[in-house]
Amino acid sequence: MISARTGGPAGTEALGEALAGLLRPGDVVLLIGGLGSGKTTFVKGVARGLGYGGDVTSPTFTLCHHYAGRLDLVHVDLWRLEHRSEILDLALDEELEDGGALVVEWGEAAAPLYGSDALVVRFSWGSDEHERLISLEWRGESWESRSCELAAMAGPR
DSSP: OEEEEESSHHHHHHHHHHHHTTOOTTOEEEEEOOTTSSHHHHHHHHHHHTTOOSOOOOOTTTSEEEEOSSSOEEEEEOTTOOSHHHHHHTOHHHHHHTTOEEEEETGGGTHHHHGGGEEEEEEEEOSSSSOEEEEEEEESHHHHTTHHHHHHHTSOO
């Protein structure tokens, strides 16, 4: 596991943008953190890093947004879902089979289904309202093979 500290939203976005350079088709990124901890801000950076130039918003009520770039990004928010069957109904396996990358807010709900080969990104608050402490924990061989690159990208923001 590696840890990063960002000084504000721009740093959190920059970390997401750096991660985008490491994403491959079929990747799963599970985001874990409280309301307002920076999950959607991070996804904005990931989308920008993949070449998407439009607005990125939380899919809290729509559950899923798609962003086209060098790699299609599927952005999911599971906050409102209470049962594993509801997650299965989203057919996220099909999204992964289509060659996109999956980024899941409230990712702890998806961990039993998609967490065996995933990057888990945890967000918490730092010493002030803007600072974020972000940890990255890889699970599975595909992420293990990128652990050096993950460590390099997690430098100061």
